[in-house]
Amino acid sequence: MPLSSFTKLRLTQMAKASCVVAALAAGFANTALAQEKHRMTLAEQMIQDMKDGKVGPAGADDHVVQELIIKRSIPITYKYINTLMNTPNAFGPGVACTTCHNSTDPSKSYRGLDLSTCKGMIEGSTEKPKRKLFTPGTDPKRDVLVRRLRNNRMPLGQGFEHSTFTPNHMLVKNWIADGAKNDDHFNKNVLPLFKTPNAFGPDTPACTACHMSNQEPPSFHELNLSTHAGILLGADSVAKGVDKATKVIVPGDPEKSFVWQHLSEDRMPPGISPSEPRDHPNTTILSAWIKQGAKCD
């Protein structure tokens, strides 16, 4: 995947986001006035927003979901979530989730994960290591389920058919588990992996081809994987400030470290292209259902 198309994708997304902000600012005064008189019904609000240019024409799916569903706190039903789990292409091209995750029996269903029932979704993976996929009532962005829908496996473009348990993967995992120290072992055996093509699977660029400095572009997420200090500093240290940079390593805890998550977790459904939008409208709706408490009725 050429870098330029990712940059374009991000730029389009950023342009869209700033349009929404501008449109909201323009529409706010009117809506606030109207709401003083009487509480508008959803339909009245929608007509007002269309007049104010807040709701775009057909085609802008993610915009419509944000404006008409998320901002209005429309309750998401489990019935809709169940349909998503059973429908091909629901989160981008690929077969339905329940083809592979439809029972708590790990001999029939990957990870013993049953996404075909509400109980199964809440229970999570039943094969060892057992785990819940989210916490009802909280933002699931960094939890297993939504991570698997949004995060591409690294190095970007790495296919799910390649193992996440190679000796090089284990070197990184164990280095984090042992405290992520800047010692001889790290400098001799771990750091070079981030700088070497094909270190984590065939036909893939080095991590540092895309994460080489704190400047974006060219470095994705302002992440510098070429030095110990850069790795420990984390992502977006310029945009958010050094103190608020996104930590990608939690020393001693690989499972919580984004570097390990991105190395070991395939994006779902398997085979989906990394250039598919990470914020699919149905991923936004699934997240809203979880934030609203993941109710089964």
Ligand code: HEC
């Ligand atoms: C073709 C089969 C297949 C399909 C379809 C599929 N998965 Fe998976 N899924 C797997 C495999 C295999 C694993 C375990 C290997 C791995 O971690 O990548 C997995 C792992 C997961 C995990 C991690 C569970 C844990 O305990 O870490 C989640 C969450 C998940 N899938 C969600 C989904 C969702 C949501 C969909 C639908 C968008 C989906 N899967 C579609 C095969 C599939």
Ligand code: HEC
């Ligand atoms: C071809 C470019 C490319 C390569 C090579 C690449 N990445 Fe990435 N990386 C990205 C993009 C694009 C993102 C944005 C998130 C996504 O696509 O899931 C990202 C995101 C990340 C993040 C998340 C940062 C955050 O703010 O949460 C981590 C961690 C990461 N990459 C680690 C790695 C590691 C480790 C390697 C090497 C094994 C690697 N990347 C190789 C392009 C790349």
